[in-house]
Amino acid sequence: MAERPEDLNLPNAVITRIIKEALPDGVNVSKEARRAISQAASVFVLYATSCANNFAMKAKRKTLNAGDVLAAMEEMEFQRFLEPLREALEVYKKDQKGKKEVSEQKRKDKEKKVDSESSKYREEEEADEEEEEEQQRMEEEPEEEEDVEN
Amino acid sequence: MSVAVETPVASTEHDSERCGSEEDNRGVESEERSQQPTGPAAAASVSHNRLSKLPLTRIKALMKTDPDVSLASQESVFIIAKATELFVEMIAKDALVYVQQGKRKTLQRKDLDNAIEAIDEFAFLEGTLD
Numbered sequence: 001m002a003e004r005p006e007d008l009n010l011p012n013a014v015i016t017r018i019i020k021e022a023l024p025d026g027v028n029v030s031k032e033a034r035r036a037i038s039q040a041a042s043v044f045v046l047y048a049t050s051c052a053n054n055f056a057m058k059a060k061r062k063t064l065n066a067g068d069v070l071a072a073m074e075e076m077e078f079q080r081f082l083e084p085l086r087e088a089l090e091v092y093k094k095d096q097k098g099k100k101e102v103s104e105q106k107r108k109d110k111e112k113k114v115d116s117e118s119s120k121y122r123e124e125e126e127a128d129e130e131e132e133e134e135q136q137r138m139e140e141e142p143e144e145e146e147d148v149e150n
Numbered sequence: 151m152s153v154a155v156e157t158p159v160a161s162t163e164h165d166s167e168r169c170g171s172e173e174d175n176r177g178v179e180s181e182e183r184s185q186q187p188t189g190p191a192a193a194a195s196v197s198h199n200r201l202s203k204l205p206l207t208r209i210k211a212l213m214k215t216d217p218d219v220s221l222a223s224q225e226s227v228f229i230i231a232k233a234t235e236l237f238v239e240m241i242a243k244d245a246l247v248y249v250q251q252g253k254r255k256t257l258q259r260k261d262l263d264n265a266i267e268a269i270d271e272f273a274f275l276e277g278t279l280d
Binding site for chain 2: 008010011014015017018019021022023024026027028029030032033035036037039040041042043044045046047048049050052053057062063064065066068069070073076077078080081084085088089091092093095096
């Protein structure tokens with residue numbers, strides 16, 4: 001189901017909070033102004049995306065990456081955003097790396113558990129096979145038979 | 151003699167923000183914010199990833215409405231979300247100038263229009279707002 005740009009708004013509560021935190025205490029924001037800022041934010045996303053995508057296409061890449069977005073910010077004359085964005089990106093990358101390590105560790109722990117269990121299983125199987133072989137040998141050479149309890 | 155093989159129970163524990171998923175970061179507190187959050191929504195948001203206030207899933211959906219965009223890395227979606235946050239802050243502050251000029255206490259649509267007209271960086275917004 002394709003979504004049209006008009007259908008996708010950013011959550012009002014979040015937009016309102018960002019606006020309020022940017023303004024001094026005691027300043028209110030009218031509903032119309034809030035709505036217009038929210039709309040402007042959506043337009044910003046689309047414009048930034050389009051601009052970033054141009055950089056990706058120039059580099060013959062199909063996937064938009066962080067560098068493309070930063071280049072777009074500069075192109076759009078929002079250089080003032082570059083420093084805070086780079087900082088935020090560093091924190092984000094560390095965060096993602098930490099999460100990846102946690103899930104990698106969980107996966108490894110699971111695998112270790114499976115490995116140790118399956119090797120136990122193999123040992124028991126081999127023991128069974130050895131006993132079977134012994135039995136067969138005994139049948140062929142009865143003088144050397146040993147009483148083997150199964 | 152029977153051999154019991156234990157099937158390891160698949161962990162149902164799922165880190166909701168692991169790589170590859172774009173979980174909503176709805177109403178999340180930014181780490182840079184020194185102000186205390188107010189309201190019940192803020193309390194619920196603290197447990198989530200604190201880096202982005204805007205939900206990455208929504209941002210990504212918006213980005214994908216562009217027919218020329220095929221794929222976007224998680225990082226790029228995050229940066230656009232963060233940039234949008236900075237944009238909202240910036241435009242609110244720039245519009246504030248007109249509120250103060252008018253000696254008012256409420257930021258109105260006209261203050262926004264004035265800011266858009268006056269500031270070069272906002273030129274892309276002209277004609278786009280209802």
